[in-house]
Amino acid sequence: MIYHILAMNLWNGGIGKAGNKMALVSREEHQNAATLRSLSLKSSWIFSGDLRLDADYYAKEKDLALRILNDKRFSTRPLKTLVQRKMFSGYRFKRIYAGDKEKGIPYLSATETLMFRPKSERYLSKSKTENLDDLLVKEGWILMTCSGVIGRLTIVDKNLSQFVLTHDLIRIIPNEEEIPSGYLYAFLSTWIAQSVVTRDQYGLAINHVEPHQIEDLAVPILDKKIMGLFDHQIKYAYSLRQQANKKLDEAEALFYDSAGLTREIDNPLKNRKSFSLKSSSLDTRLDASFHNPVLIETLRMLRKSSTKLVKTKDLGKVIVAPRFKRIYVEKEYGIPFLQGSDLPMNRPFNLKYLSRKMTASLNNWIIKPGWTLVTCSGTIGRIGLTTPITDGWAASQHILRIIPHKDKPSELEYPVDAAYIATFLSTPYGYNQVVAKTYGGVVDEIGEKDIGQVLIAVIHDQSVHNAISQLTREAYAFKDLAALVEHETVSLLENLLEGSIKFSSVDNLRKALEETIELKAKVDSVNKIYEGINEVDEGYVVSFDDIKSKYGL
Structure with a gap:
């Protein structure tokens, strides 16, 4: 109780230090609240509220978030006053899928909506799905997951607007005349907003939150130029x-x-849903996926193609890192830890950090630029590529590494690089081979030998190979840079709202961006390796030279 009173005193008056007030909520206070495992409270709190008996509702981190939003340093407005129409999540409906793609619309789950390259093999019937238009979304909308893992966000772009989306997403339609949509997205991504949003979640096995529960969320209204800068950063990332x-x-x-x-x-x-085959072709495998006729058709088409088929093991070293005890620490004491579930996403959600000192043989899990990454446990066959931005990160043992040989194999005229391998494995011709070799009863797995047997279709013309590789390297560099910009922009907004940094002008904010994002070294390293990335799309800055110039990096 003494700690609570001290915290409130800091909140009410602050303590002078070098002419400035201390941060209203320190990083240490936030971290302590986030790790709190028990608490006590008066019974009157329960009866004066929504009669909630779940301890998480009263967690100290959520109390800290409310204290920040009740601060008088900035004005706030309820979220419901900043949108074009009442927030909604669609309706629960019976999913009737079309056998013919031409008679359906592709459908995405909430998790698939958050992916970097969302794709679907499920098509909802146009004729048999009632009120189908209510499940469609438009460019510029903000989507928030409201079932399972609560509060994860994405912005609808041209590609995503072509899908029908699940009812497990709250649709938020920002009113740009009231608030910049990118700034609103950045705020909703902060731990502050996330704490308040998840405070009202309910459910025993699966958590849920309803649109009306977030309508009164207090949104800080800052100087227009400052909100505009955060808006630009988020839109730049997208x-x-x-x-x-x-x-x-x-x-x-x-x-x-x-x-x-x-x-x-x-x-x-x-x-x-069934097929037959000769017993002589079983090859000691009794699982149907290993003998899928789609795989047989895939291999037939590959053999007819204008390529040279080479096994993955002949193009590079295939490695599955050993299992290990994970010791997580705060960011400043560890290195980023990439998990299998992070690989297909726009950005890593809930990024964790491995202890540098307490993780034995840490180099076993470090990844380097120029490696192809493949998920090999759980959901099989998700593809990634290590870039200079993720250089030196650690990766889970559930992510298999393919490290290309520097020397060409005897059957080829040139060595094949990681970016080309990633491109091929992302196509149905690579993916079908990978998933066919999956084994496991409860959790799917695939090993080094299995991936090593996958046939890579190599183009005969090296100049075409190089062009494909260049495009792929640039793409993954853009993806990782977008994640970096978004993550650091949200972190900067958190610091601003917490009171740990203050801005007297937009110029000071730009300076803080330079110091906080630490983008200069990343931009320079990517620019040296991936040349030719210099494009402008829809009026947004998308070249490294432009962003360095804009923020004085």
Whole structure:
């Protein structure tokens, strides 16, 4: 109780230090609150509120967040006054899928909506799905997960607007005349907003939150120029992602055209769910996925293509890191830890940090630029590429590494690099081979030997290979830079709202961006390795030269 009174005294008056007040909520106070495992409270708190008996509702971190939002340093407005229409999550409905893609619209779950390259093989029937228009979204909307893991966000772009989305997403339509949408997104991503949003979640096995529960969330209204700068940073990050997807589309198109392959592979099963085969072809595997006729058709088309088929093990070293005890620490004491679930996402959610001192043989899990990454446990076959931005990060043992050989294999005229391998494995011709070799009863797994047997279709013309690789490297650099910009922009807004930094002008904010984002070294390292990244799309800054110039880096 003494600690609580001291914290409130700091809140009410502050303590003078070098002519400035202390931060209203220190980093240490926030961290202590986040790790608190028990608390006591008066029974009157329960009866004066919503009669909540779940301890998380009264957690100290949520109390800290409310204290910040009740501060008088800035004005606030309820979220419901900053949107064009009442927030909603769609309606619960029976999913009736179409057997023919032409008669359906692709459907995404909440998790798939947050992915860097969302794709779907499920098509909701246009004729049999009632009120289908209510499940469609438009560019510029903000989406928030409201079931399972609560509060994760994305902004609808042109690609995402083509899908029907689950009802497990709250649709937020910002009113740009009242608040910049990028700034609103940045605020909703802060731990402050997340604490308040999750405070009202309910559910025993699966957490839920309803749109009306976040309507009164207090949104800080800052100086227009400052909100505009945060708005620009978030939109810049999403512009980078759009450019990255465009480059990967170009890389895949160049591969298909050069290889003489179609984008889609015919499914011999069509509407059938079973098939037969000779016992002599079992190869000691009794799982149906290993003998899937789609795989047989994939291999048939590859053998007819204008490429050279080479096993992955002949192009590089395939490694699955050992299992280990994970000791997590605060950011300043550890290194970023990439998990399998992070690989397909726009950015790592809930990024954790491994202890540098307490993790034995840490180098076993460090990843380096020029490595292809493949998820090999749980959801199999998600593809990534290490860039200079993720250089030196640690990666889970659930992420398999492919490290290309520097020397060319005997059957090729040139060595194949990691970016080309990543491009091929992202196509159905690579993915179908990978998932066919999956094993495991409860959790799917795949090992080094299995990946080593996957056939890579190598283009004969080295100049085409190099062009594909360049596009892919640039795309993954854009993806990681977008994640870095978004993460550090949100962190800066948290510092500003907490009171740990203050701005007297927009120029000071730009200076803080330079100090906080630490982008200069990252931009320079990416720029040296990936040349030619200099494009402008939809009026946003998307070149490294422009961002260095704009923020004086």
